[in-house]
Amino acid sequence: MKSISISAKLWLLAGLIALSAILCIGVAVQQIHQLLIDLHVEKVRAVVETTRSQAKALDERAKAGEFSQEEAKKLFNDAVRSMWYQDNEEYVFTIGYDGINWAHPARPQLEGTDMSGLKDRDGVMLVVELIKAAKAGGGSVYYHWPKAGSNEPIGKYSYAMGYEPWQVMIGTGFYTDELWADFLDNAVKFSLVGLAIALVGLLCAALMNRSIQKPLGTLRQRMVRLSEGEYEIEIPEAARGDEIGAMAKTVEVFKENGRQRALLEAQQEQMKREAEVERRKDMIKMANSFEQSVRGLVAQVAGAAQQMTVTAGAMSDNARDASGKAMTVSAASEQASTNVQTVATAAEELSSSIGEISRQVAQAAGVAGKAVEDAARTNEVVRGLAEAADKIEEVVRLINEIAEQTNLLALNATIEAARAGEAGKGFAVVASEVKNLANQTGKATEDIARQIAAIQDATRQSVSAIEGIGNTIREINQISTTIASAVEEQGAATQEIARNVQQASVGTQQVNQNIAGVSEAVSVTGQLSGEVVDTSELLKQQADRLNGEVDGFLASIRAA
Secondary structure: OOOOOHHHHHHHHHHHHHHHHHHHHHHHHHHHHHHHHHHHHHHHHHHHHHHHHHHHHHHHHHHOOOOOHHHHHHHHHHHHHOOEEOOOOEEEEEEEOOOEEEEOOOOHHHOOOEOOOOOOOOOOOHHHHHHHHHHOOOEEEEEEEEOOOOOOEEEEEEEEEEEHHHOEEEEEEEEHHHHHHHHHHHHHHHHHHHHHHHHHHHHHHHHHHHHHHHHHHHHHHHHHHHHOOOOOOOOHHHHOOOHHHHHHHHHHHHHHHHHHHHHHHHHHHHHHHHHHHHHHHHHHHHHHHHHHHHHHHHHHHHHHHHHHHHHHHHHHHHHHHHHHHHHHHHHHHHHHHHHHHHHHHHHHOOOOOHHHHHHHHHHHHHHHHHHHHHHHHHHHHHHHHHHHHHHHHHHHHHHHHHHHHHHHHHHHHHHHHHHHHHHHHHHHHHHHHHHHHHHHHHHHHHHHHHHHHHHHHHHHHHHHHHHHHHHHHHHHHHHHHHHHHHHHOOOOOHHHHHHHHHHHHHHHHHHHHHHHHHHHHHHHHHHHHHHHHHHHHHHHHHHHHHHHHHHHHHHHHHHO
């Protein structure tokens, strides 16, 4: 029923009403038919009762002695033979309980015959059934029997009643063709009335269908237009007071809700566009801020790397200079050693070569003074190298701070990328790359710090060694002075000269050893400065790469 339209349901209802009317007509016609039968049966029963009353009256007169029973029965049969009614079409007949016909107005030839074996065309033992009904106190029997003057059997209802004192059945009946005429007349009347009722029902159904289907169809069209977004249409059916009006009022509610929903959707779309504009502004602002911060840091890293390169170059130059001066000191030390040997030889010939000794001692004093000056300059150079190493350590610390700040900015960029969702995926990749570069920079600065620490340690060793050289050369200077004094006191101080020469020989050996240490430290310093240059170049490359990644990152942010 859910898939059947309202129009079909109304027509189905009208059909059911018409069918019900037809069924009612059929039942009514059947009832009329039975009622007509009952009326005619009641009519013939009255005739039979009247005839029985006559038999009873004659029997009582016979019992009273007015005449005999035979005469009474003869008088009764004579009276029966004259009992025609219904325009002489119907009659009364009598048959004894033994089946012998007493009187039959329509067929006198049957009188005195045994009719107990008589059957109609349908095999009904009509006489037997009539006698049975009479003995039961009265009743009707349906069978077929020809009318008077005809041999064509016609349906007939006969009512039989017995008069027990005479053991006789008194009966009469009526033919159904007469009943059928009355039945058809009444059936036609009822059928016309039923047909009129069915037509009125169908007409009412058609009117109801039109009054319901048309506004429902119109309402459906308006609902379709509402579903297509036409919220400005009118719903005139809402003015109705019936269920369609209630439905139309509901459609009005749908229309208003649809209008409100469309308005909300438009507002949401506008808010979405505004939010997108604001988001792009925020992204660009964040990109600009990030560019200012990161580019500044990258510039600082690049500058620090450049400064490291310059400083490392200066360290390398200073190391080469220190190496050259160490070689000079070594040569001077060798010369001093040779001179000491000469002094030792001259001490053996002191008396004959005092002049030569005096000259050699003066020369040794000059060389020693020069060695003192060279040692002082070397000490200053190495101290400058230590200060440069300290500056490099500060630069490394600055680079490490920049790497940490870059790592922090990469973490913030990762968080902002997570907030941005799908639009921030590229942002997240760039932020991760920035973080990796920052970690690599931190590792590089840690390596530089270790190398700078090694340079500082070697520099401190160089300073200590050069201070030892200076002390030794000062001792040589003092020895030379002593030798000069001894030359003046050559006679008394020959042994002292020999001892001092031995000490000078030991001192020159120490000087040679110290000079070798200085040369080794200077060589290590040169190697470390080369490593610093390589590290600074790597740091500069990382800074350039970081700058390129920042450019790509900012481009993706501004394009989002």
